[in-house]
Amino acid sequence: MTRIAIIGTGVIGSSWAALFAAHGHEVSTTDPRPDATDHLRRAVERCWPSLERQRLVVDTGSPDLVTVVGSTAEAVDGAGFVQENAPERIDLKHDLYREIDGIVGADVVIASSSSGLMATELQSACKRHPERVLIGHPFNPPHLVPLVEVVGGEATSDAAIDAAMRLYTSIGKSPIHIRSELPGHVTNRLQAALWREAYWLVEQGVVSVAEVDRAISAGPGLRWALLGPFATQHLSGGEAGLAYVLEHLGPPMVEWWETFRTAEWTPELKATLVAQMDDELAGIDQSRMLDERDRLLEQLVVAKSGADHLPGGSDR
Ligand SMILES: NC(=O)c1ccc[n+]([C@@H]2O[C@H](COP(=O)([O-])OP(=O)(O)OC[C@H]3O[C@@H](n4cnc5c(N)ncnc54)[C@H](O)[C@@H]3O)[C@@H](O)[C@H]2O)c1
Incomplete structure (x- = not known):
């Protein structure tokens, strides 16, 4: 103790x-x-x-x-x-x-x-x-x-x-x-990289705030919570794994990087994000949403703690 x-x-x-x-x-x-x-x-x-x-x-x-x-x-x-x-x-x-x-x-x-x-x-x-x-x-x-x-x-x-x-x-x-000091450490930098692209996509009217949330929470976010982004990518290469994905899908991704932009950090952008957030949550009781998030998160954490074959074992 x-x-x-x-x-x-x-x-x-x-x-x-x-x-x-x-x-x-x-x-x-x-x-x-x-x-x-x-x-x-x-x-x-x-x-x-x-x-x-x-x-x-x-x-x-x-x-x-x-x-x-x-x-x-x-x-x-x-x-x-x-x-x-x-x-x-x-x-x-x-x-x-x-x-x-x-x-x-x-x-x-x-x-x-x-x-x-x-x-x-x-x-x-x-x-x-x-x-x-x-x-x-x-x-x-x-x-x-x-x-x-x-x-x-x-x-x-x-x-x-x-x-x-x-x-x-x-x-x-x-x-x-x-192993190095960086603003935002590592995990918040990874989140910020995603938010940077998401803010730009919303600014450009490509998708809404709700659609970005759906894109991640109904898509890769489910797998990221179990495997992280690298092991998720490895599995998308079938038996040949990450080496194949990097060879096959890497070059187009590198071309996409050239199209990445940063949204202009204006009061208008912030107002758009907030208004679309309000639209997404219209009719939802936020305190219940919080309780439900924590209950489901807890179930996921408990389920992962019993997993035998995830990279690094369970989180605990
Ligand atoms: N909230 C988050 O999501 C989050 C996540 C990870 C890390 N952090 C970090 O955790 C730290 C605390 O953040 P928080 O969100 O709990 O803030 P908070 O405002 O909820 O809590 C801070 C507490 O510190 C108390 N306090 C003020 N002066 C103090 C003093 N001299 N000595 C001792 N306590 C004092 C305040 O009364 C308050 O209760 C910050 O450094 C923050 O960056 C926050």
Whole structure:
């Protein structure tokens, strides 16, 4: 059991707290919001049935392992691992990293959930041990979506990366180590590449927002969730696999790349996207849509965890 400090218990931090507690870790949290205790208790209660259905609760796991304390210093005192989930503001995070670095032991990893900041920027505030600072970027909600991107900064040690990869794996996450710092890490860059083309297609009136959603969710998105884009492409080559696809379908694709454009990022484009989004969701109860998405996502994650023949085994 490692004592975990969770700094910031909003959308992401509360879900991490529940996941660590489900695995029997003591979790010490802090958040300046006045209703932090009630908010976190409710958030952990909401996550718990899903954690149980995913069989992620070990014998010693309990929501009671999560406590709320009044300061960062108290939360990190005695912690073996820190997961920071404060707002995405570099000044605020710098203050936190300076403080945490001054308190926790030299071998305690300080991982940031940040979607957009770099470990190098964060560790610059740590004068004692910048080598234990890294990005541990989850996908929302962390207790349900297995992926976490682990990215070191210029000063991050291999030992810190290894420790984070081991801990995340031990709580059922599916971590990948990203070997260079890039804006958006890797997964959000892949999404952004798709959105770039989708925005342009909508701007040009080729398809609507709803049609793009259908194109992916009724098409390749189904296979991507099981295999990822490369193994999906490999299977489209039949027995000859990826080598054949690259030979046969690669050259036309390279020609398509020449036709790729970027939409103009104008108020008109944003208004078009939002109006078409409203059209797509007309008559749909969005809170039910969210519940249904999470229920189906959970079923998919559970089904994948029982799969024997997917690349890399199951995610968990
Ligand atoms: N929301 C997402 O989809 C998502 C996904 C992956 C990563 N992230 C990253 O996670 C981090 C948190 O994002 P979020 O969506 O949970 O934000 P959020 O606004 O829901 O939560 C942030 C919490 O931090 C608290 N906070 C403010 N100042 C603090 C301080 N000094 N110390 C401790 N806590 C403080 C706030 O009261 C709030 O509860 C960000 O770095 C973000 O980039 C978000």
